[in-house]
Amino acid sequence: MDPPARLSPTTRSPPDAQHADLRHEPHPAREAERTRLGLLGRLAAILCLIEIYGHAPDAEEFRACLGKHIAFWQQRARKARKKKKQQPQVEPFVEPFLWIIAAGSPTAVLTGLKLDQAPGWPKGVYFLSDILRVGIVVASELSRDRSTLLVRLMAAGPLLPQAIEDLSALPPDAHERTVASEILLNLRHALDRKPNRTPEEQELIVSMQNIVERLRNEGRDEGRDEGRLAQARTAIRRVLTLRKLVPDHTDEARLDACTDLATLERWLDQALTAQSVVEALRIGAAKTASSTPPRRPKSKSSA
Numbered sequence: 668m669d670p671p672a673r674l675s676p677t678t679r680s681p682p683d684a685q686h687a688d689l690r691h692e693p694h695p696a697r698e699a700e701r702t703r704l705g706l707l708g709r710l711a712a713i714l715c716l717i718e719i720y721g722h723a724p725d726a727e728e729f730r731a732c733l734g735k736h737i738a739f740w741q742q743r744a745r746k747a748r749k750k751k752k753q754q755p756q757v758e759p760f761v762e763p764f765l766w767i768i769a770a771g772s773p774t775a776v777l778t779g780l781k782l783d784q785a786p787g788w789p790k791g792v793y794f795l796s797d798i799l800r801v802g803i804v805v806a807s808e809l810s811r812d813r814s815t816l817l818v819r820l821m822a823a824g825p826l827l828p829q830a831i832e833d834l835s836a837l838p839p840d841a842h843e844r845t846v847a848s849e850i851l852l853n854l855r856h857a858l859d860r861k862p863n864r865t866p867e868e869q870e871l872i873v874s875m876q877n878i879v880e881r882l883r884n885e886g887r888d889e890g891r892d893e894g895r896l897a898q899a900r901t902a903i904r905r906v907l908t909l910r911k912l913v914p915d916h917t918d919e920a921r922l923d924a925c926t927d928l929a930t931l932e933r934w935l936d937q938a939l940t941a942q943s944v945v946e947a948l949r950i951g952a953a954k955t956a957s958s959t960p961p962r963r964p965k966s967k968s969s970a
Contacts (some may be wrong), residue, residue: 689717690739703842705814706789707821710804715764723771726779736765736801765801770824772805789815816843820850841910897929906938907947914944921948 681913693701701708710717716739717817718732740763749844776782782793782803804952806822809815811833819830834847900922907914912921925931934948941947 688719691715699770704846705816705843706792706804706809707817709767709788709845709877709894710766710802710818713764714761715766717766717768719821719823720767720769720771722769724769724776725773726775729767729773729776732765732767733799733801736763736799739763757854760801765799766804768804768806768818768822770806770822770826772807773803777803791815807907813837813843813848817846817850820847829838895928896931899928899935900925903931903935903938903947907944910938910942911939912938912941912947914948918944918948 668946687886691711693712698712701711704711716732716736718735720728724732743763744760751760755896780795782795784790785792785802788794789809790812791805793805795803804822806815806819806824806826809819809845811819811829813833816830816833816837819826820834822928831851834843837843903922904914922931922934925934930950937949938947
């Protein structure tokens with residue numbers, strides 16, 4: 668199985684970007700992992716700052732976000748110009764994007780800026796302009812499905828209990844569970860630091876603790892299963908190599924894609940006597956021709 672998909676690398680912003688909640692610079696080799704994250708993966712497909720509000724931000728909060736975004740943009744632009752002088756062949760400057768994820772709808776901001784739904788994006792996603800490169804995600808307007816789950820978890824606020832319920836309903840091996848456990852832990856730590864918590868926030872801390880523990884336990888079980896699968900694949904490859912049978916790209920893909928331990932163990936048994944890789948990785952219970960002892964012809968009785 669692929670390594671857990673996550674927003675990586677993600678770090679705190681530098682001081683002159685005025686401490687935005689998150690700064691994310693996508694790794695070019697991890698596009699497939701971002702695709703598995705649904706809407707969150709689409710948001711993280713470009714260099715961006717991410718600001719998160721568990722409520723509907725007002726105009727003052729929006730201006731503060733915009734100020735951080737512009738400061739970060741200018742800082743990146745200055746560094747890019749300096750680097751360009753030193754290395755003319757350097758890659759072109761990538762303009763950053765600002766995402767504001769809000770649990771509630773910032774009606775005054777959306778109305779004042781006359782923002783419309785972003786074309787080609789789910790309901791609840793708004794774009795300010797190509798010049799400023801700002802997007803607003805209203806989590807309360809997102810459809811309640813798997814593709815939006817991680818964004819709804821990040822927004823928290825009144826949406827969090829519902830998002831946790833949706834997370835609990837996913838299969839134990841769902842990749843969202845690994846990513847969600849990190850999101851929930853960060854949120855819980857933020858609530859723990861609050862000097863005065865509301866009864867609702869205290870209840871959320873308890874519910875998050877329960878689900879995080881369950882996610883961790885399931886992750887340990889999944890890790891043990893994955894370890895056994897990896898060992899079986901390694902053993903098959905070792906046997907094939909010793910017998911001078913070389914898997915091609917298709918064979919390698921079949922080995923990596925197989926998540927059934929019984930099938931891998933059967934392939935290992937077949938690899939011990941098979942005359943080809945195709946024969947070793949055959950599906951089915953029939954014995955290979957090479958493993959079946961030749962039948963001796965019956966002797967004819969003498970006349």
